[in-house]
Each structure stands twice: as C-alpha cells, then as structure tokens.
C-alpha cells in the first residue's frame with residue numbers, strides 16, 4: 510500500500526502524549542504532514558517548548574510509522590506555551606510563584622536559574638523580584654545600580670539581562686536602604702509591579718516571593734491569577750516542616766503546587782567531584798510525595814553556584830553544560846510539563 514498522508518495520520522492516532530494520556534491527533538498536536546516518496550516530514554506542536562518528552566514522542570512516532578514502510582521520518586517540534594483561559598496579566602500567559610518556608614535555602618538562586626532555563630528552552634520569560642525586604646535578583650543578574658525607565662505611556666520598563674526581563678525593587682530604592690513598609694504599601698507596590706509594567710509578551714512571569722508566608726503572598730494571589738507555585742527546600746527534615754507551611758499557604762490561596770525542588774542536595778567537591786549529602790538525602794522527594802506533587806529534581810551544593818550568584822552571572826550563563834545548569838534545565842522542563850498538563854485539564858482543546 511502506498512505511503513499517504515492519511516495513513517500517516519491514522520498511525521499517529523496510536524501515538525500517545527505520555528503526560529496527557531491522549532493521542533497526538535486528538536490533541537491537535539500534529540501541525541503538518543508531508544509525504545514525498547518514502548520520506549515523511551512532520552510538525553508536532555507541543556504545549557510548551559520546554560517539553561521534557563520530546564525524545565520519547567519522536568521515538569514513539571518513528572515506531573508507529575515503521576510498519577508503513579517509511580524510509581525516513583523527520584520530526585520537527587513547534588508550538589508555544591498554551592495560555593490558560595484568561596491571561597494572568599495583559600501579554601502574560603502564566604504567573605509562577607517560587608516560595609520557600611524559610612530564608613537561605615537558595616530560593617532566589619533557584620528562581621533566577623529556573624527563569625533562565627525556561628528561556629533557554631524557547632519560552633519568553635520575565636522575573637519579578639517580589640522579595641521586597643531582601644531583593645537579590647538585581648545582583649543575581651548583574652543589574653545592580655541600574656535605574657528603571659518608563660515607556661511613552663509611563664509604564665515601567667523592566668531591565669533585561671541574558672534574555673530575561675527583570676524587575677526588582679533594588680533598581681528603585683537605593684542599595685542598603687531598608688524598607689519598613691506595612692501590608693497596604695507592600696500591596697500597592699506589588700500592584701504597580703504587576704499592572705503598571707510593560708512586560709511585553711511573556712509565556713512565564715516567574716515571581717521570587719519573600720521567604721515564609723505573609724502579606725506579599727496574599728497580595729500576589731489577590732492581584733493576579735497565579736497559575737502555580739514551586740516550593741524550594743533543602744533536604745533535611747527540619748527544612749521540610751517549613752516547606753510544608755509554604756505549600757499550605759499556596760493551598761489556602763488556591764494556588765496549585767506544581768512541584769518541589771530540592772536545593773543544596775549534595776555537596777560536590779570542586780577537586781574530585783565526589784558528592785557528600787551534607788544535609789541528608791531524599792527529603793525533597795519525600796516532601797513531593799507527601800504533597801502529591803511533582804519532584805522537580807535536585808540541585809547540588811557547589812562552590813561554582815555560590816560564586817556565580819555573588820558575581821552576578823547566573824550558573825546557567827556561566828557554565829551552561831555543567832551539572833548545576835543541567836539540573837535546572839531538567840527542573841524547568843518538569844515545571845513546564847506540570848503547567849501544560851494543568852492547563853490542558855482545565856481547558857477545552859484548541
């Protein structure tokens with residue numbers, strides 16, 4: 510039987526998206542099928558460019574088309590981040606909040622590198638530093654001392670570094686000046702940071718929340734539709750108790766927890782590379798199981814990561830092939846997949 514587009518489409522009905530549990534054709538993911546002689550060219554539109562299952566989907570497609578006698582199958586991936594029913598902010602599809610139960614677990618480091626990893630995977634990403642009392646993103650991105658500008662409509666223009674739009678209070682208030690704001694002023698500032706800013710078109714606006722559970726968390730969920738939250742923890746049992754509080758806060762604010770990321774998992778010796786689990790092992794994974802959410806993976810404790818934060822060159826830029834960057838890339842793909850599945854479950858298919 511001749512190789513035709515119809516037969517290819519029929520075969521693709523047997524290829525499932527492993528996350529969504531439906532076939533690629535019913536999901537509307539097959540964008541284009543071209544058959545020329547024995548060659549098949551396919552465009553598959555993913556629900557996020559950061560999809561962690563590209564390799565598996567491609568292999569499944571090739572396996573499904575092999576019995577048709579195709580000599581060569583070429584799969585191209587396209588498709589942008591699928592928006593929720595209502596955009597979170599004008600031009601912004603998803604707001605993702607990153608929280609920790611307590612300070613010092615590396616939440617800001619994780620937020621910066623997750624944002625960069627999502628961007629590296631092809632998404633348009635912004636980062637809002639909502640840690641108003643202890644802003645660190647201007648430093649992380651080497652933007653200290655730079656002042657914000659406004660556009661012709663007098664909306665704030667975020668700064669830009671390594672392809673990420675970054676907005677931090679540190680670029681408004683002089684460095685070293687302590688903020689002693691009460692709830693209403695915090696709320697007003699956050700409102701301005703969300704609504705009076707020219708974010709442009711973003712797939713993800715990643716928000717670095719202050720540690721703990723407080724006014725900013727509450728304000729954020731009142732001011733915008735937060736698509737989901739990420740919990741950052743270190744592996745030891747005492748840290749998990751705090752992290753669980755952060756998860757509880759998301760639950761009370763009706764923000765779905767998309768996953769748990771374990772930071773400072775094992776110390777990697779800069780000389781021999783040997784891992785030492787200083788803070789214990791497996792805590793983040795156990796927490797994810799308890800919360801019935803995804804485990805986004807482990808980021809090691811390394812000298813390079815600490816130094817990169819201090820230098821203002823995030824590890825994803827400084828050493829994109831290194832072990833730390835790869836851990837952030839894996840976590841970003843898992844996060845993007847969690848959000849895609851959630852969007853899919855709440856939306857009629859397009």
Ligand SMILES: Nc1ncnc2c1ncn2[C@@H]1O[C@H](COP(=O)(O)OP(=O)(O)OP(=O)(O)O)[C@@H](O)[C@H]1O
Pocket residue numbers: 609611612613614615616617618619640643645719720772773774808809810811812814815816818819
């Ligand atoms: N995986 C890691 N390996 C080495 N150093 C790390 C790692 N993660 C974070 N750090 C370092 O730990 C310190 C605290 O990190 P960071 O500021 O990101 O934490 P935080 O949880 O956001 O803190 P706070 O909530 O108090 O602002 C920084 O010096 C940072 O460079």
